[in-house]
Amino acid sequence: MKWNKNPVIAHRGAFKKNNLPENSIASLKEAIRLKCYGSEFDVHMTKDGIIVVNHDADFYGMDISSSTYQELLVKKHPNGESIPTLEAFLKEGMKQKKTKLILELKPAKGEEAMMNLTDAAVKMVKDMKAGPWIEYISFHYGSLKRVLELDPKATVAFLASGKGIVTAEKLKADKFAGADYHYSVYKQDPSWFEKAHSLGLTINGWTVNPKEDLQWMLDNKADYITTNEPELLFELLGKKAK
Ligand code: MG
Numbered sequence: 001m002k003w004n005k006n007p008v009i010a011h012r013g014a015f016k017k018n019n020l021p022e023n024s025i026a027s028l029k030e031a032i033r034l035k036c037y038g039s040e041f042d043v044h045m046t047k048d049g050i051i052v053v054n055h056d057a058d059f060y061g062m063d064i065s066s067s068t069y070q071e072l073l074v075k076k077h078p079n080g081e082s083i084p085t086l087e088a089f090l091k092e093g094m095k096q097k098k099t100k101l102i103l104e105l106k107p108a109k110g111e112e113a114m115m116n117l118t119d120a121a122v123k124m125v126k127d128m129k130a131g132p133w134i135e136y137i138s139f140h141y142g143s144l145k146r147v148l149e150l151d152p153k154a155t156v157a158f159l160a161s162g163k164g165i166v167t168a169e170k171l172k173a174d175k176f177a178g179a180d181y182h183y184s185v186y187k188q189d190p191s192w193f194e195k196a197h198s199l200g201l202t203i204n205g206w207t208v209n210p211k212e213d214l215q216w217m218l219d220n221k222a223d224y225i226t227t228n229e230p231e232l233l234f235e236l237l238g239k240k241a242k
Contacts, residue, residue, distance in 0.1 A: 001097045001132055007218070008233050009038040009102055009226040011207050012055060016228045021077035023053050025084050025092050032099045036230050038135065039093070040102040043086055045117045046072065051086035051124060057106070059083050065109055086121065090130045101130070102226075104159070105138040105147075118143045122150045137180050141166070148175055157204055161185060168195045178202030180226070183217060193220045211236070 013020070013027025014034055020027045023041050031039035042055045050069040057064055060075040064083075072083050093101045105121060108114040125134050135155040136147050144156040158171060161182035171179060179185075179196055183205035186192045196203050204224035208214050214233050217225045227233050 003100055004035045004037045004098045006035070006037050006234070006237060006239070007222060007224045008034075008036045008230050008237075009040050009204065009224050010034070010036045010230045011040050011226045011228050013039050013041065014230050017231050021079055021081065023055055023084070024077050024079065024081050025089065026079055026081065028089065028092060028101075031230065032093075032096055034230055034234065036099050037224065038100040038102040040104060040137075040226055041089065042104045042106050043117070043121060044106050045108065045113070045120065049116075049120065051117070051120055053084040053086060053089045055106075065113070086124055087128070090124070090128050090133070093133055094128070094130055097133075100135055101133045102135050102137060105136065105140060105143050107140055111142075114140055114143055115146060118146045119150065122147055122154070126151065135177070139164070144176065145174060157202065159206075168192070168199050168201055171196075171201055172199045176201070178204060178223065180204040180206065180224075182206060183208050183213065186220065186222075187216070190220060193222070197221075 010031035012022035014030035015022045015027040028039050041053050043051050044064045045051050046064055046069045047066055048068040059072050105118055108117050137157050137159050138144050139159045147154050147156050155177045157178045157180040159180045165181055165185055178201045202223035205217055205222055206226035208217055208225050208227050209229050214236055
């Protein structure tokens with residue numbers, strides 16, 4: 001498949017400029033319309049085992065892990081959307097073959113819940129044959145290792161900042177595709193770019209919004225830049241956002 005060739009990953013979809021809800025189908029569609037390389041989103045599991053797309057552990061005040069999917073339908077995004085299921089989200093994303101879906105496995109309450117979420121997400125991706133669209137990211141290192149056990153061909157990158165980071169050598173040894181660190185990590189130690197690239201790892205940074213920082217990431221040849229400002233990043237790339 002010919003994925004869009006640019007470093008732009010819309011953080012929680014392309015939501016900000018058009019005031020769309022984060023992690024909604026609408027913000028996913030907008031990221032696709034903008035021709036982003038990727039659209040990032042976050043997943044949690046409901047009490048009855050449905051994987052849903054949302055950033056926080058609650059959806060407008062309702063705790064996701066202790067609510068059933070039906071119960072969550074009481075609440076709506078301001079644009080009228082209900083909380084998307086992972087299934088509906090993947091179905092929408094798979095209508096096209098240009099923008100990747102960057103799936104963040106959010107921390108669950110306890111190791112068992114984390115592994116349940118991980119296993120269920122990988123199973124759904126497999127069952128729906130969504131593998132080519134998906135890249136997995138997580139702050140939970142063990143969850144990403146589990147993804148690779150279940151699907152050795154999966155693309156995974158580790159999210160971290162500050163003291164949570166691991167070395168490029170370790171990422172390589174564990175067969176991760178790359179680092180997905182807070183960009184302050186790279187600013188403190190710009191040798192990360194060369195180091196990672198020499199090992200065949202990719203560098204992604206989040207959540208990069210100021211113009212000068214987006215430009216700094218571009219100047220340093222970051223592979224991916226996760227941003228709330230995909231339109232601005234396209235402008236810096238010399239492609240006028242529509
Ligand atoms: Mg996220």
